[in-house]
Structure formats: structure tokens, C-alpha cells
Amino acid sequence: MTTDQYAAPPEHRSGLPERVNGRLAPEPSSVIPWGVRVGAEAAWRLIVLAAALWLLLRVVATVQLVAFAFVVALFATALLRPAVCRLERSGLHRGLGTALVIVAGFAVVTLIGWFVVWQVVANSDDVADRLQEGIHQLRSWVLRSPLHVTDQQVEQAAQSLSDAVGANAAKLATTGLQGATFVAEFLTGALLTAFSTLFLVYDGPRVWRWVLGLVPAAGRPAVAAAAPYAWRTLTAYVRGTVAVAFIDGLFIGLGLYLLDVPLAVPLAALVFLCAFVPLAGAVASGALAVLVALVTCGPVTALAVLLIVLAVQQLEGHVLQPFILGRAVRVHPLAVILSVAAGGLAAGIAGAVIAVPLVAVANTMVGQLRRAAHTESQEIRKDQV
Numbered sequence: 506m507t508t509d510q511y512a513a514p515p516e517h518r519s520g521l522p523e524r525v526n527g528r529l530a531p532e533p534s535s536v537i538p539w540g541v542r543v544g545a546e547a548a549w550r551l552i553v554l555a556a557a558l559w560l561l562l563r564v565v566a567t568v569q570l571v572a573f574a575f576v577v578a579l580f581a582t583a584l585l586r587p588a589v590c591r592l593e594r595s596g597l598h599r600g601l602g603t604a605l606v607i608v609a610g611f612a613v614v615t616l617i618g619w620f621v622v623w624q625v626v627a628n629s630d631d632v633a634d635r636l637q638e639g640i641h642q643l644r645s646w647v648l649r650s651p652l653h654v655t656d657q658q659v660e661q662a663a664q665s666l667s668d669a670v671g672a673n674a675a676k677l678a679t680t681g682l683q684g685a686t687f688v689a690e691f692l693t694g695a696l697l698t699a700f701s702t703l704f705l706v707y708d709g710p711r712v713w714r715w716v717l718g719l720v721p722a723a724g725r726p727a728v729a730a731a732a733p734y735a736w737r738t739l740t741a742y743v744r745g746t747v748a749v750a751f752i753d754g755l756f757i758g759l760g761l762y763l764l765d766v767p768l769a770v771p772l773a774a775l776v777f778l779c780a781f782v783p784l785a786g787a788v789a790s791g792a793l794a795v796l797v798a799l800v801t802c803g804p805v806t807a808l809a810v811l812l813i814v815l816a817v818q819q820l821e822g823h824v825l826q827p828f829i830l831g832r833a834v835r836v837h838p839l840a841v842i843l844s845v846a847a848g849g850l851a852a853g854i855a856g857a858v859i860a861v862p863l864v865a866v867a868n869t870m871v872g873q874l875r876r877a878a879h880t881e882s883q884e885i886r887k888d889q890v
Contacts, residue, residue, distance in 0.1 A: 516670075524890065570693065573855045578702040579705065580743050582705040583739045583744075585702070586740075588602075592606070606706065727877040739866050742861075754776040755819055758773025761773065764806050767808065768797060785857065787821070836868060
């Protein structure tokens, strides 16, 4: 038997279709079942999309401070731009209107920050005294509770806490250095946000036209038509979130004030800020308010604060969120939970803050592009008929 018997047939060597039992063999791709072929086509496209998304996230993580500052500037622009447009329609020059709105916004934020800091400084002595008294009351309550805790066990727990603080003094110093770095990064981000907000409020349409020029010409009309809907969604989200956060902070702060809990105003401001983090923010700020009430006023006041926080959160979940945000931001609660978790894992608190509005805007944009594509396909079918 020679080696020629193992060689490929002449048809295969010459590039012609291969024959099986004297008949032309089908193409290999035509033998693969239709479902497998569709799955393979979808799989490699999903792989490309996942790789592009991963690369985008890596780039954003590299310039996280700049990206977060720009997104916050977008939120501030969505809040301030309508006021500039009203002033411009009333006959005021756009530059002067932008300056007035920016200065007014900066003044409001500065006054709120100054008032909160002033409240903290003014109540620091009272808080220290009430903290010692609250700790003493809490200790007495623990000793009298059904937990059967002895005075010796309380002393041992306090000593263990003191030893842990002393043993971790070096770590606390490192944390202080990290805090200084955080302050520097915060100031840098605040400056970037301020400048970005200024230029977006003043020259937002020109910036959008430049971004639109990066879109391929074939898809440019559809993106230009969908963009106003996405911008309305972002504006509605920012306005609604500010309104909900203000109501939360007002009612919880009023409850703390009536219960004579110290630092009621700073805690109300913290509740306002934490309301921008969906789900987790309300829980964290409420827990902190209850903890402050517990260590300064005792268990009874802490229980009353807990009831107030739960009542406000129920009001937010069943009344404020559906009526203020529900109509403009149509995002399923599961999508909210997953987006907050993914944003928190990717970029910490900053990622959790911007995750939901970005998902809402993307949902609106994709929906409008899908409707535009469906309308275009129907028009093509009518022309063909």
C-alpha cells in the first residue's frame, strides 16, 4: 500500500467541493443546526460587547475622579439649565443668566455647609456631656436588662475596646493620612465639577453637537431624536431626587429636634445627602440617627427616632417615589438594586450614587432608538409594497 492511497482526493486538493459516495458534500456550515448557528452568532457579539464594556470600565476606573466629577456636573446642569433657559427667554443675556444661576447655586450650597458646620461646633460641648450621660444610661440599662450582663463583663468590654484602639494607633495614623488624601481629592473633584458645570450650563448645546459628531452618520438622526427624551429623564430624576431628599431630611430633622436629640440639623443634612444613594443611603443615615439618639438620649428616645425614620421611609417608598419619580424614571426595582450593587462594587459610594440615573437614561435612550428603528422598518415595508 503506497502513501498515495492516504492522500486527499483530487477534488479536495484542487479546491473543488468534496464528494461523498459520488455526490457533492454540503457546506460544513449548512450541516450545523440553525439554533446552534444563531447561538454562535449571538455569543461572539456578546463577547465583543462584554470586552468593550470591560475596557470602558477600566478606562473609567483609571480616571475615576474626572469621570465622577463630570457626571456630577451633568446632574447639576440638569438642575440649573432650566433656570438659565427661563432667564434667556425673558430677555437676559445667556452669559449673565449663567453667572447669576451659578453664583446663586454656589451661595446656597455654601450657606448650607456653613450652617451645618456651625451647628456641629456650637453643639460640640453639649454633645460631649450628653454622650457621657447617655453612655452611663446605656450601661445602666444593659445591667438591668434580661441579658444578665454583669458589671465585670461591661468593664472587660470597655477595656478591650480601649486596648484595640491603642494597639491600632499606627493604623489610625495611616487612616488620618488617607483622610488628608481624600480631602485633596475632594477639593480637586469639586473644582472639576464647578468648572464642568459652568461650561455645560453656558455652552451645553455646542458640547452636545460635538459629541453628536462622533456618532456614525447613519445613526446620527436617531441619536439626535432620542437625546431630548434622555435629557428629560435625567432632569426629572435629579429634580425628583432633590425633592424626595429634602422631604426626608425635613421630616427626620424635625422629629430629631422635637425629641431634643443633639445635632439634629447635621443629621438632617446627612439624611438629605444619603438620599441620593438609593436603598442603602436611607438605611445608613437612619441607623446613624438612631445610634446618636441611643448614646445621647437613651433607648426610649432611640426607639422613637427609629419609628420616625421607618415612617418617613414608608412615606418615601409608597408615596413620594411613585408620584415624583415613578412617571419619569421607569426602572424596575430589581434593576435599581442590581445597578446600585454593581456601581458600588465598581466605584464605591460614587458608583452607587450615579448608577441608577445612568441606568434610567440608558433605558430611555435604548427605548427611543428601538422605537425609531421600528418606525423606520415599517416605512421601508410600506415603500416596498
